[in-house]
Amino acid sequence: MGLKLTPLITPNEVAELINFNAVDLGWHYKPEDTSMAAKQAEGVAGLWNLLSKRRLALLADEVGMGKTYQAMGVMLRLWLDKPKARILVMAPNHTLCNNWKTEFATFSQKHYRKEFQAKNYEPQIYGRLVDLAAAVQERPRPFYLTTIHALSGLVPQDEKEDGYNAAARYGALYRRKIKHALGGEFDLIIVDEAHYFRNRHGDSQRAAAAQAFFGNKQERLGSNVLLLTATPNHSSPRNVYDIFSYFIEIPEPYSKDDVRGLMQDFAIRRLRKMQGLSKYAYRNERAIATSFSGQTDAELFFALYQKQLVTEMSKQGTGRRMLYGYLEGFESTGSRVTEYSDEDEQIHNDFNKAFDSELLSHLTRQFQDIYHRLPDHPKYDQLVNACISDDPFKQRKPLYSSKHLVFVRRIPSVREITQRINARYDEMMAELLIKVWQLPDEALREWRKTGWKREKFMDLISTQVSTRLYPDEQAFEQSAEVIAEDANEEKLSSKIADLFVVKRTGMRSTDCSNVSLRFRRSESLFSLFLEPARDGINACYVYYYRHEHGIRERDSYGDAARDARIPSQSSVKHVTYQQPLPTAWGLMFELLPDSARQQLKRWRSEPNGKKIIENFAHYLRTGYLFASPVMIEIYCWFTEFNRGPQKSDVQQRYLHFIEWIMPKLGGSLMLRYFAAAIETFETLCEKIVGQPLDNSDYTWRELSSLSSPGMYASGQSSNRERLIRGFNSPFFPNVLVATSVLQEGVNLHLECYQVHHYGIAWTPGDNEQRNGRVDRLFGRVNTMLKEKSGKAEMIINYPYLEGTFDQDQLASFIRHKYIVEEKLDSCESQEFDSEIDLYQDTQGWKSWLRQPHENKFLEDPFPAKFEPE
Structure with a gap:
């Protein structure tokens, strides 16, 4: 019967062939070692031996x-x-x-x-x-x-x-x-x-x-x-x-x-330990209640829904046995989009053709006919508040605290939640733009009524924007590349981030997109601001290029900076700056945490160090410009700076800008993203992107399409890999909303420690798979446990509507999950289906939520075997 594997092997033999601890070239297996590297060597030997037999x-x-x-x-x-x-x-x-x-x-x-x-x-x-x-x-x-x-x-x-x-x-x-x-x-x-x-x-x-x-x-x-x-x-x-x-x-x-x-x-079957702790030592499950208090219309809608749902199910002989997930149907009111791919055929019925879909659609149309709007939903609002607790421009929490992974049951829910997350961010960012232009509150209200349209924004600032153009910067504004747009995502995306994009139709550019171009087009001296320091530390640049086309001349700053870092043969005319020019990178180097400074120095000292620095510079610059609020911060700096007296010479104007923003860098988002990007860059390259650390040709273009704080992954999401990469970086998306398509097999753990089960999973096994996207070795949870000596927590939220079937369903699920979890650990699960009995006693159900406690020793239920039997 084909190939039979060779006789039994030991972990020592595996470790001679494979080093599972890549950061320690001298690592070898020791039987008393309890590290993950040792566990993996044992696993390979054990699997080989099982296959042999x-x-x-x-x-x-x-x-x-x-x-x-x-x-x-x-x-x-x-x-x-x-x-x-x-x-x-x-x-x-x-x-x-x-x-x-x-x-x-x-x-x-x-x-x-x-x-x-x-x-x-x-x-x-x-x-x-x-x-x-x-x-x-x-x-x-x-x-x-x-x-x-x-x-x-x-x-x-x-x-x-x-x-x-x-x-x-x-x-x-x-x-x-x-x-x-x-x-x-x-x-x-x-x-x-x-x-x-x-x-x-x-x-x-x-x-x-x-x-x-x-x-x-x-x-x-x-x-x-x-x-x-x-x-x-x-x-x-x-x-x-x-x-x-x-x-x-x-x-x-x-x-x-x-x-x-x-x-x-x-x-x-072995159980995971992180920093010597089992998952029960740091997982914090929280049931987050919300209600219809003060929302009479929504409560009336919900009561009618419940009544008709029970009536319909009674007709079918279902009685009062309810299926998990019905209450999430109310969450998708107003969204009648059927969206799935053949690849996810197994979840199609769960998310798009549930029993109550037509009922909800009918009730929603009736509500809209009467009130001319969609019914409110407090559970949506609670989730948005949990995911956006602070103004990103003011908070001083670590950037990773903004990362939230949200799981839902129905595809329309991912769209609605994504839209609401971006709407909340837009409110904060729009207020910032109105403030920097010193416009009255009435302007903000007028703009909001239009849905943050770019035409209205330009109209509001039209009396001031004409003073912002300089002769040396006008040429490149009309030749900007257009960032590819996903029509399916565009409807749900951030409207404020959209201001920084050059469009194919309509009002192609705005003042925001023009300023963005100044900081990213090589023909603008301000593009130098986002280049890395010449030596990867803090060195300035001393020359730029001047291209001669007949009687015309065109200066190029970014290209010259690149060639100064990695020298190349160039016949283009070199022109010396009046004085050496610094970059934001160089100005911020001494402001970085010591660990970040040392990491940059280590990269620089590698034999291929220049290429590593170049790869990281592409990553950081693209994240700044397209996938973070840093571009809004830069825009506000530039707008405020531009209000003062200006130098006519572009080099003097650049130095004046540098002098003006230097006091702001210490508390800036730019500095915080710089430090955070350094921290996880190696792991992101090697584990998530699959690119060598020194691949200086990699452009990180996927970040340019991640301009919204909230994004979703469902059956029809194009290129899920870019969402996974962005979520594992400090950059956008901050909130990733997903159906089952991201429930298994993907890594979402580098920056996130917070999971929200907005729609509860079908089974405890599914629930564990969801948590496992974040609760993984070498991720944010592990780092927090290490830094805080085991006192950190992984947050697992279960939002629900208090006093409704939603509470009954969640209570029943939490009770069942608690009972079978330890059996799941040993793979001895009991039967579990998707129905609940509302007559079941769930009093005191919150006591079944897992809370962090002192670590209890858990034996591996089925360890690897290496010795002859």
Whole structure:
């Protein structure tokens, strides 16, 4: 039956091959070591040994423990034995496949101790089985990536009536094509988020396709199978049995409910520790109540909704047994957008076709006909207040305190929450712009009535703006590049951030976009302000370029600054400044925390230090200009500065501006973002973006499309990777609202420690997956625990409507979750469905919320094994 792995190995042997502690080149495994690096070495050895004996292994480590890296450790060990071994990895969707590709590049370069020709093993992603089969037939490769979703949608429209059987036929067809092209089986199949295969029975086309694709005992697609999931028992004890049954014939005496026996013989499950603490030592769950007090119209709407909902459910024989999530339907009033992608087919019914959708739509139209507006919702307001507790231009809390991850149940909710978050930020930013122009409060009210239209803003400042243009700066204003716009996001985006964008139609530019151009176009001397210091520390610039075109001359400042940092041959005329000119970077260097200054010096001292500094400079400058409130801060400085007497010479005017803003830098947003960006830049590059630290050609263009403080990820969100990158940076988005599409497999932990379950999860397993996006090693929670000697907290909020079904649903969920959580830890979950019984006693339910307590020792339920049995 294909390749059988070599005999048992030990963690010491793994550590000789792979260094799981990349910051310590001298790291080696010690049995008494309890670090995560040691756990991962043990995991690789344990998985290899399970595969050697059973041909199937399950890695069920708790979320955030590096299951991907352990799987890659097995892959590299296999390629050491058999360099041409063929491996297939299946992850739920394209986003997670990209994550694998990124992680593999980092892991093979930084952790593998032996010389490894990574380019020979670089994976390609194939979103459809037909493409995967064609690629294998063209030329077998060592490493393929495909999606679990590839098993859905196999059946052509004309065969839909026989969907289940047709899916099985197509699954078998692609298995045969691939096996024929390979001349056998994949040596190893890795399934990420394997709980997607927990529902083996029923009429699911994906299940039928999967059974046929993976094959039976005589026709297996893979010799060995490695399964990864933190929640193998997602909703039922038999989940583990059903998952295994896709890949092996489960022998007697294992029964469908024999979780312990199956886990004991086929699985590894360890519990995460951060700074020596279990999750129960720092998780703080909070139920946040809100009510309709003072909102009579909204309360009347809600009461009518409840009455008609119960009536409709009684007609269907449901009685008073309510499904989780109905109350979130009220949150989506007024949003009749159906938005999902084929890739997320499994969540479509949950979010767009719920039982009460038509009811809500009908009631909303009636409310609008009477009151000419949408009904208010206090739960929305409570969430916005929780996510934006302080004015970003005044608060002195760490920037990461502004990062919030919000999970909802329905797609319309992500849009509504995103819109409201941006509206709150817009209110604060608009007030700042009106204030800097010294306009009366009436101007703010007039502008607000227009929805912050750019035409109205220009009209309000029209009497003053004409004095702002200088002869040396007019030429480049009419030739600005247009930032690409996403029509789907534009309706929900920040209207104030939009002022800084040059548009394709209508009023193309504003005073805000013109000032932004001054600070980013190389032809403007003010672009020098956002360049790094010439030596990466604090050195000034001494020359610029002068291009001669016949009788015309054009000066270039940014290009000359770049070439001064990384010298290149240039025949362009060099012109010396009247005196050396500094940059904001150089002026702020001594104001940075000591750790940030030392980090810049370390980067600079690397053999490729200039390229590292250049890469970071691209990142910082793009974040300043497009994805943070720093551009508004700079705009306000420039506007206020411009009000005073001006020098006619551009160099003198620049020096005058520098002199004017120097007292402001110490308490500025610019300085705070500078320090925060330095802190996580290396991890962001290597773990999230998958780019070498010294890739000075990388432009960080994805940040230029993240100009709104609030953004969302749902079924149809384009390019989720940019949202993940932005959220893991200090830059925008500050608030990321997501459905299940970001519930599993993605890292959102570098800057965030606050999760809001606006719509409660279907199961405790889903809830844990959500929390696991933030509660991960090497993230913000871990850093806070380290800095505060274990006294930090991860905030987990559950907003609800007090005295309504919403409270009953949340109370029931929290009670069930509390009961099954420790069973989940050991993968011995009890049955859990999406219904609640309103007759169930939930008195005192808040006592079931997890509160930080002294660390209690938790044994690993199924540790890795290395010794012969």
